[in-house]
Amino acid sequence: MSFTALVEQVGPGTPAGTILRRYWQPVAVAAQLPVGGTQPLRILGEAFTLYRDERGAAHVVGARCAHRGTFLHTGWVEDDCIRCFYHGWKFEPSGQCVEQPAEPAGFARAVRIPSHPVEEYAGLVFAFFGEGAPPPLPRFPELEAPGIKVVAGIRPPGPWPVNYFQVLENSVDPVHLCFVHRATQPFTRVIPEVRAERSGDGVAMTAVRDGVERHTKYWFPHLIQLPLWPIPGERIECPFFNWKVPVDDGHTLFIAATAVPEHLADRVDDEEIGGRTMEAAAGPGLLAGDRRPASVTEEDYVAIVGQGTFADRVGERLGRSDVGVIELRRLWQEHLDALAGVAP
Ligand code: FES
Ligand SMILES: [Fe+2]
Structure with a gap:
């Protein structure tokens, strides 16, 4: 593959995409994400949900609900969780499903959506999309x-x-x-x-x-x-x-x-x-x-x-x-x- 093709492609599994995912990515301006706010997030060719919980912490989870796939950013923030707009399934910041209003207890434990580490610095929200533990977030004097x-x-x-x-x-x-x-x-x-x-x-x-x-x-x-x-x-x-x-x-x-x-x-x-x-x-x-x-x-x-x-x-x-x-x-x-x- 040519150098151009190698550096231009950023999706999952591509060489440049793999390298970029080893670094923290700024994904939003902190002041533009109010408490209780949600945003669709698109980065490195993938879609996610960005939200700020009622305690003030920002989180990045998968774009779509694990039930039948509607967008999660159209749902509601409740405490530190996000609840789906369609049938009310509720997910923790870890991506773990913790509530399914129309289902028997126990099913939620087996359901999880993707979740990614988030840190805030210099007025920006950073997220990490790589494998394993993230490196320290770079800081600048x-x-x-x-x-x-x-x-x-x-x-x-x-x-x-x-x-x-x-x-x-x-x-x-x-x-x-x-x-x-x-x-x-x-x-x-x-x-x-x-x-x-x-x-x-x-x-x-x-x-x-x-x-x-x-x-x-x-x-x-x-x-x-x-x-x-x-x-x-x-x-x-x-x-x-x-x-x-x-x-x-x-x-x-x-x-x-x-x-x-x-x-x-x-x-x-x-x-x-x-x-x-x-x-x-x-x-x-x-x-x-x-x-x-x-x-x-x-x-x-x-x-x-x-x-x-x-x-x-x-x-x-x-x-x-x-x-x-x-x-x-x-x-x-x-x-x-x-x-x-x-x-x-
Ligand atoms: S699609 Fe989310 S709860 Fe049904
Ligand atoms: Fe310029």
Whole structure:
């Protein structure tokens, strides 16, 4: 199978899907899941139910009821359980069925739905979909520094119709700023000198413009840390952690946590941080060239979704300035080789 096919497929049992499931996935913004709230959740090509119980804890269980398969997110939260909308079966956070109103006692014990570990951090809900016990949830000093407020949000307009890997490639490509963002960030028009170095299980990118270095860190498998300008037009930089979460092979959700100084926090919109605005209906017109993109997000959308849902890596021509893309792919190839038992 080609490298492209290997990294693009994220479903259960696929090589990249297996690797991604070994890491915690941010699945929601904590503030968008109220007590007693439920949400359908789609991630890595699978469907789940996300809910917050009456004690305040978030849980991820299977998408469908074990009885006759209706969606569980349409049901009710009761104490720490979720009750099905159809015939009232009730499930614990562990997935264990504990009540079947129309059945004899004893049947419920034999019924269980999937359940996954959940933790909350930096305003985000994380879940683990891999085998066995999860690793510790990664934490970052920048998001815990005194005097900052963490602003968590999902980049509009929701899941982008594009594979996650080309979104990652965009993030380790500092040259794109000179053209893609020339209208909204004119101070990045200078063509940078680009360096990419291994840094732990990741890639450290440096872009040098007029002697000034800008650093982007890629953390395997799908986290990008970079300095963000949270207020459009102002060169105030804040640590920005942005996960490119595969919803399925053809859709990617951007979930971010930004460390904003407290005195600036009321000037920052959590969903539209750094001018990252876009209307849900704007995509087709932008891609058709009906108008120029008008925000940082619209600009990235035109470039990345413009490659197609799945970028063509056979017909492409990489150059010296693509060192970040090359290093990203090398690192993924090493993880894929390790999974397949290929010696380095
Ligand atoms: S389908 Fe859920 S209780 Fe019947
Ligand atoms: Fe961009």
